[in-house]
Amino acid sequence: MTQERISAQIAELHEAYLREGLTRHHSARDFAPYRSSALRHPKQPLVTLDDPEAAELTGPVFGVSDVTALDNDLTRQHVGEPLGERITVTGRVLDRAGRPVRGQLVEVWQANASGRYAHQRDDHPAPLDPNFTGVGRCLTDDEGRYAFTTIKPGAYPWRNHRNAWRPAHIHFSLFGTAFAQRLVTQMYFPNDPLFPFDPIYNAVLDPKARERLIASYDHDLSVPEWSLGYRWDIVLDGPSAGLFEQEEHE
Amino acid sequence: MNPTPSQTVGPFYGYALPFPGGGDVALGGIVLHGYVYDGAGEPVPDALLETWQPTPGGPLPGSMRRDPVTGAIAGRHGVDFTGWGRVSTDASGRWVLRTADTGLPYISICVFARGLGHHLYTRAYLRDEVDARIPPGRRSTVLAAEERPGVYRFDIRLQGEGETVFLEFG
Numbered sequence: 001m002t003q004e005r006i007s008a009q010i011a012e013l014h015e016a017y018l019r020e021g022l023t024r025h026h027s028a029r030d031f032a033p034y035r036s037s038a039l040r041h042p043k044q045p046l047v048t049l050d051d052p053e054a055a056e057l058t059g060p061v062f063g064v065s066d067v068t069a070l071d072n073d074l075t076r077q078h079v080g081e082p083l084g085e086r087i088t089v090t091g092r093v094l095d096r097a098g099r100p101v102r103g104q105l106v107e108v109w110q111a112n113a114s115g116r117y118a119h120q121r122d123d124h125p126a127p128l129d130p131n132f133t134g135v136g137r138c139l140t141d142d143e144g145r146y147a148f149t150t151i152k153p154g155a156y157p158w159r160n161h162r163n164a165w166r167p168a169h170i171h172f173s174l175f176g177t178a179f180a181q182r183l184v185t186q187m188y189f190p191n192d193p194l195f196p197f198d199p200i201y202n203a204v205l206d207p208k209a210r211e212r213l214i215a216s217y218d219h220d221l222s223v224p225e226w227s228l229g230y231r232w233d234i235v236l237d238g239p240s241a242g243l244f245e246q247e248e249h250e
Numbered sequence: 251m252n253p254t255p256s257q258t259v260g261p262f263y264g265y266a267l268p269f270p271g272g273g274d275v276a277l278g279g280i281v282l283h284g285y286v287y288d289g290a291g292e293p294v295p296d297a298l299l300e301t302w303q304p305t306p307g308g309p310l311p312g313s314m315r316r317d318p319v320t321g322a323i324a325g326r327h328g329v330d331f332t333g334w335g336r337v338s339t340d341a342s343g344r345w346v347l348r349t350a351d352t353g354l355p356y357i358s359i360c361v362f363a364r365g366l367g368h369h370l371y372t373r374a375y376l377r378d379e380v381d382a383r384i385p386p387g388r389r390s391t392v393l394a395a396e397e398r399p400g401v402y403r404f405d406i407r408l409q410g411e412g413e414t415v416f417l418e419f420g
Contacts, residue, residue, distance in 0.1 A: 026256040027367025034258075038364030039289035040408050042416050046370075047384050050420030053359045056371060057419065059302040060334030063311030068321045077321075096251050109266030117262040135266040172258065173267060178418040180301040182360055184369060186257040203367045204255040212254050237253035239419045 001035070001161035009033040011201045016132060017205035025209045027236065029159030033199035035160050059179040062105040064140060072138035074150035080226060082132035084113025084151030086227040089215065092144040093174060093234045100144025101236060107137045107173040108148055124156050149227065154194070156193055167194035168202060174234060181238035188214045189230070256369065259362040260327040261296055264338065268298065269314050271325040273337035279350035280400045282357060282374055285343040289409030293343020297363040301335040303352050309333055354374070355379040356392075361406060370416040388415045
């Protein structure tokens, strides 16, 4: 399978989405250019439960015992310092009404500066970094803020099709106040030349929604003589905001 | 505000998200176990499942307590019921959850996998009290089978014959 064929499929599906005229924010589960989606998406429609008593309208909580103070600094997990461009990534976790998600768990994982994961099944012939694992976690503060210090991950090849390369990204896992707000996603870096070629990034059919996956470079977040700063706010989807109004008044 | 889009969990979450004891929400209670299958009927060896069971007193932290000295997982302390479990499927597509029967008819499950761009919710009903909005012809896909007292089997079929009913919340 060539990149040309994959790119043509992506263009076709993006055009079909725009013709349809409906807004869909999330990755399409059935997205042929991302080949391993073929057998892993349901063909039956989802069943909507609008039950105010549903268990999924509540969710797990995490506390100070679930993280340690250094968990959000991916550059300090080993004896030496990792190779690569040191960055800080920060932003706020909000619900769709714009309210901060407080005290919730944010987890990240990523490849090293060479584009290699510290995972046994990653056989990309790029060097492992003995000083970088690429895993972090933290709890959001009262404003919903999270912050990580890490190194900028490298792009890497994968076997979706010939000459397939993933744009540099950091995986994020997020919890809201409801299990139904759960989100696993990927944060990208601005102006990556690989965006048009990547079936995973482009599985988000809506062009504006795709932009929401890209962090912005923020010079005010860069620390002199130390690190470059990126800002990325995250908005959790979930059952209609009205269901949570009561909490706001507590 | 418009939501941040989901993206697949990918193949390499294994050293980041699962943790020892993630499937041991409570010991001495019930066991819920099964396989995850794809549309060809093949087991899915790289799925991640999260489970959620609310409790009347509200949720408690402590699912993934850490040792402040080493940063390693210290595990749940076994007194508080946190309600949340996280297990990955093994090479045979199998997962096992040990938890308590809280009296609620179902355990809520969220499925993540490589190839799946947006996670899927389903429920494992322990009792035949399946939500009436789930089509009668497909109810058996969300009903766990009690193999022996306290041991329930629940397979998840992502696609095809016997496809599990997946849910969204209005």
